[in-house]
Every structure is written in C-alpha cells, then in structure tokens.
Amino acid sequence: MSVLRCVEGEDDGVGVTELAQRTGLTPSTAHRLARALTEAGVLSQDPRTERYQLGPALVVLGRKAEQRLGYRQALPLLEELAEATGESINLGIRAGDEVRVVLDVASRQPLRFSQEAGSRVPMHVSAMGKCLLANSGDIDGQITELGDLVRATHRTITDRDQLRAELELVRERGWALNDEERNPGVRAIAAPVLRPGGGVIGAVAIQGPTVRVTDDRLPELAELLDKATHRIAALLDAR
Missing domain, CATH: 1.10.10.10 (Winged helix-like DNA-binding domain superfamily/Winged helix DNA-binding domain)
Structure with missing residues (x-):
C-alpha cells in the first residue's frame, strides 16, 4: 500500500x-x-x-468498486448543488487520517477552487474532514488518532483543545466550515452524509473564494447542503 x-x-x-x-x-x-x-x-x-x-x-478494480458502492448515482445531485450555489462541490470519504475526494463538480465561475476526484486532504484542515471526525464516535479518540496537526496556513487549527471545541460545534449545528485553513482565500462549508440507521458515509462540501463564500451566505448554503446530503444518504445507504 x-x-x-x-x-x-x-x-x-x-x-x-x-x-x-x-x-x-x-x-x-x-x-x-x-x-x-x-x-x-x-x-x-x-x-x-x-x-x-x-x-x-x-x-x-476502480470501476467495479464504483459500481458496487454507487457513488456515481450521487453525481446528478452534486451537479444540482453546484448549479444552485455557483460553487465547486465535492463528495469525500474517510481514508485513514485523510479525506479522499470521490466525486467533484467544478464551478463555472472563472474564479473558483476545485479538487479533483482522487485528491487527498488532511482531516483537520478540511470542512469534510471535520464532519467525518465529528460524526465518527468519540471526538477525543478521533483527535488522538490524527497524530500531528500540521499547519497549512496561519488559520489552521493546530491546538487539540481548539479542534475539540470545533468538532463539538460541528456535531451540534450539523455543518463545518474551513475558513482559509488549508488554502488562503478559499472557504468551504460541508455537511455529513449520515446513514439513516446511524454512522457516517461521507461528506459533501461547497467550496469557493472568500469573496463569494461570505458569512451572510452560510445559512443558505447550510440549508442547501442539508437537503442534498439527506437525498445522497438515501441513495448510498441503499447500496
């Protein structure tokens, strides 16, 4: 491996x-x-x-796995979300202490930020990663397994107590924010894809430049994410 x-x-x-x-x-x-x-x-x-x-x-092997897991069925829903928000969309899953991007839809805007399918991102600098950590059981245990919290920008959370508080907030409100914690000038908001019977399948993120993903848009984006992730959960859980 x-x-x-x-x-x-x-x-x-x-x-x-x-x-x-x-x-x-x-x-x-x-x-x-x-x-x-x-x-x-x-x-x-x-x-x-x-x-x-x-x-x-x-x-x-990849095609067989994709067919069995059913991720491609979620692509039309991600495309709808990209159209509604005007921003790039990702579906990610957990791979050890990283998030692996499974599906991506790039924004049509000339100024945009997108991550190709197959990309890997450290959990603590990713909005999707925070969603996966917050919804995978004991938060303290999840943080311990991460190892060193490497700094990517001056806004990266590298303090474990601060990350714990952040994950508790994510669990409470249902969505996470990456506020220039991995790339300067880029913001992402994500929500978990939860199994109806419990557990987390993955997470969906909306990401774009800070000039468009502003504080006043977060409630609207969070609502769109909530609707999309519920529909995606029904598709993926059935697989």
Whole structure:
C-alpha cells in the first residue's frame, strides 16, 4: 500500500530509489514489490525511463468498486448543488487520517477552487474532514488518532483543545466550515452524509473564494447542503 500511495501522487512515475526513500523500504524490497505489482497489472513500468506508474488493472478494480458502492448515482445531485450555489462541490470519504475526494463538480465561475476526484486532504484542515471526525464516535479518540496537526496556513487549527471545541460545534449545528485553513482565500462549508440507521458515509462540501463564500451566505448554503446530503444518504445507504 505504501508503494501504491507513493506512485499514485506522481504523474511522471517513480523510480526504485525514490520508492525506497519515500517508503522506508530497502531498494531491493522496493524493487521486488514494484515488480510483483507490475506483473499483476497494478503498476506499469515505462520502458524508456524505468519509472513506475499506476497500472491498467486498477481501472477495472476502480470501476467495479464504483459500481458496487454507487457513488456515481450521487453525481446528478452534486451537479444540482453546484448549479444552485455557483460553487465547486465535492463528495469525500474517510481514508485513514485523510479525506479522499470521490466525486467533484467544478464551478463555472472563472474564479473558483476545485479538487479533483482522487485528491487527498488532511482531516483537520478540511470542512469534510471535520464532519467525518465529528460524526465518527468519540471526538477525543478521533483527535488522538490524527497524530500531528500540521499547519497549512496561519488559520489552521493546530491546538487539540481548539479542534475539540470545533468538532463539538460541528456535531451540534450539523455543518463545518474551513475558513482559509488549508488554502488562503478559499472557504468551504460541508455537511455529513449520515446513514439513516446511524454512522457516517461521507461528506459533501461547497467550496469557493472568500469573496463569494461570505458569512451572510452560510445559512443558505447550510440549508442547501442539508437537503442534498439527506437525498445522497438515501441513495448510498441503499447500496
């Protein structure tokens, strides 16, 4: 998994030496694992550069997983939300201590902020991440599992007590705000996609520049999110 995640983030591929350095494996072990994954089609190797990239077998696996989990069924609802708000929309799920973007709809505005499907974001700097943390059981336990709260901007929450208070507020009001905590000039508001029987499936975020995602718009955006996430929950929970 470490090898796959290392290769995933590099469009130009990764060499064996880089794989070993980034994963902490010995060069011989990194080479052995990369070759085994290549033989299985999970990785592919450029014959010219000898660098490893994601392989064709992942396309098939991804399509099967997408079909089984039913995320694509939620895309029309995300598109409706993008049209209603004029901003970019994401559906994200939890992947360890990060949020992984599953679906994205980019705003039509020339000034916009969007995250492509497959992107990963640290939980504590993400509105979606805060929703997932706040609705996954004991808040203190969730914070402990995060490890270091790395600062991304001067507004990033790096104090655990402050993050605890923030997550309690998210749980109480039903939505979270990322107020330039990851990218300067960008705000995001998100709400959890909750299972009718309990538990959290994912989260949906509306994100855009601070000049448009203003305080006076937050109640309206929160209401639109609430309606959308309830409809999405019914679709995904049925899967």
